[in-house]
Amino acid sequence: MPQPKQRILIDTDPGIDDAMALLLALASPELEVVAVTTVAGNNPDVRLMTHNALALLALGGRDDIPVAQGAAHSLTNRRLPVGADVHGANALGGAVIAPSPRRAVAESAAEFIVQHARAGLDALVTLAPLTNLALALDLCPELAQLAPRMSMMGGALAVPGNATPTAEANILNDPEAARRVFAAWPAITMAGLDITRQVVIGDAYLQRLRDVGNRAGVFLHASSQHYLNFYHSKGEAGLHMHDVHAIMALVRPDLYTVQQVCVDVETTGELTRGQTVADWRGHWQRAPQTSMLFAVDAAAFLEEYAKRIATLP
Ligand code: BDR
Ligand code: CA
Numbered sequence: 654m655p656q657p658k659q660r661i662l663i664d665t666d667p668g669i670d671d672a673m674a675l676l677l678a679l680a681s682p683e684l685e686v687v688a689v690t691t692v693a694g695n696n697p698d699v700r701l702m703t704h705n706a707l708a709l710l711a712l713g714g715r716d717d718i719p720v721a722q723g724a725a726h727s728l729t730n731r732r733l734p735v736g737a738d739v740h741g742a743n744a745l746g747g748a749v750i751a752p753s754p755r756r757a758v759a760e761s762a763a764e765f766i767v768q769h770a771r772a773g774l775d776a777l778v779t780l781a782p783l784t785n786l787a788l789a790l791d792l793c794p795e796l797a798q799l800a801p802r803m804s805m806m807g808g809a810l811a812v813p814g815n816a817t818p819t820a821e822a823n824i825l826n827d828p829e830a831a832r833r834v835f836a837a838w839p840a841i842t843m844a845g846l847d848i849t850r851q852v853v854i855g856d857a858y859l860q861r862l863r864d865v866g867n868r869a870g871v872f873l874h875a876s877s878q879h880y881l882n883f884y885h886s887k888g889e890a891g892l893h894m895h896d897v898h899a900i901m902a903l904v905r906p907d908l909y910t911v912q913q914v915c916v917d918v919e920t921t922g923e924l925t926r927g928q929t930v931a932d933w934r935g936h937w938q939r940a941p942q943t944s945m946l947f948a949v950d951a952a953a954f955l956e957e958y959a960k961r962i963a964t965l966p
Contacts, residue, residue: 658685659775659903661804662766664723665896666694666781667705669740669880673958674780674806674896675706676869679713680961681904686715688769690762692723694781694826696744699725705744707753712872714966716753723762724784727827739883746879748872763788770800776903779805779834780896782823787830790837797837806899807831808916808929809846810945820927821846824918828927832918835929841943843916844898845929848909848946852898852954855891856881861959869965897958902946905957910948913941 661684665671678686689710691702703722710718741747758765766777766789777800779786790796807823808831814820824831835841859881863874877892884892902909915937919928932939 656683659683660685660687660773661776661778661903662688662690662769662774663778664690664692664762664766664781664785665706666692666696666702667709668695668744668780668896669746669876670894670896671695671780672705672709672745672876673873673894674900675709676713676873676965677897677900677958677961678778679710679715680965681900683904684900686718687774688765689718689720690723690765690785691720691757692762692781692785693725694823695740699723701744703757704752705750707755707757708750711753711755712750712868716755719765720755720757721760721762721765722757724788727782727784728787728829739880741879746876748876750872761788763792767793767796770796774800776800776802776804778899778903779803779807780823780899782826783807783830783834784827787827787833790833797839801838802840803834803838804842804844804899804903806844806849806896808843810914810916810929810931812847812850814928815846817927819925821929824929825927828918828920831929832920835916835918835942839942841916842899842902842911843943843945844895844902845945846895848898848949849893849895851949852894852951853889853891854894854955858955858959862962865959865963867963867965869962873962894958898946898949901954901957905954908950908953908957909946911944912947914943914945915939915941916943916945
């Protein structure tokens with residue numbers, strides 16, 4: 654008997670690895686992407702994030718999935734364009750992508766999240782700063798009970814940050830929002846840098862995606878060149894497909910091992926603002942709300958990703 658599809662809403666700041674993740678979601682028969690919401694992050698202009706989300710859905714042959722535009726800045730109005738240099742001019746590594754003729758819906762991202770949670774979601778997927786989720790909680794305080802399952806790319810628990818020595822970019826771009834989300838949601842699958850750093854790809858894998866010959870593979874290869882150069886400039890062997898893990902964990906959870914832990918977010922530390930803190934030893938005496946992705950079968954992950962992308966237009 655085929656399993657019913659998991660109904661998901663994806664909150665994103667596309668972004669090269671967001672593009673990788675969105676396309677995986679569209680290529681996954683286990684998922685029904687009911688909506689996409691956008692937020693400023695990889696580029697400080699949320700309108701560009703919305704433009705990219707619409708264009709990527711069209712590229713993936715899903716010009717029917719509605720997109721709602723969200724927050725233009727963090728809850729405290731501090732704009733931190735972390736990511737702008739990482740993802741290049743159009744946030745997609747300068748790769749050419751046909752614009753979609755569609756526009757965002759009239760509702761805000763926060764309104765759309767609440768609307769879809771009320772209609773029934775199996776998981777909220779977050780690939781970006783958590784501002785829209787915090788704003789949605791303001792609109793609907795019972796939101797985390799309506800849609801208790803979240804798959805999040807964000808944070809770094811037992812490894813260094815990428816935006817500061819201790820903070821990962823999505824959390825640093827809105828630590829107050831992230832703190833509210835970790836306090837409210839009871840079942841978070843966390844794809845932090847702990848897991849995303851375990852899969853490294855270079856030119857050979859990107860060429861494999863391109864050589865499939867479909868437009869998704871050709872686009873992913875082109876879009877990732879800037880990203881790969883960025884990683885090389887930092888002395889790394891290849892790039893990390895961060896956001897992809899938040900989707901892969903939904904469709905192939907068997908590829909991961911997880912550890913249950915309670916997580917909170919530092920908002921005031923002079924050196925540590927935006928750090929995700931794990932209570933490994935139960936000091937807080939709070940129930941663990943987070944399934945931290947802890948280890949991954951990297952070879953199987955890469956096989957699965959390439960196989961699924963090959964099914965797209
Ligand atoms: C995260 O930050 C963004 O730059 C990426 O899209 C990803 O969501 C990685 O730290
Ligand atoms: Ca992202």
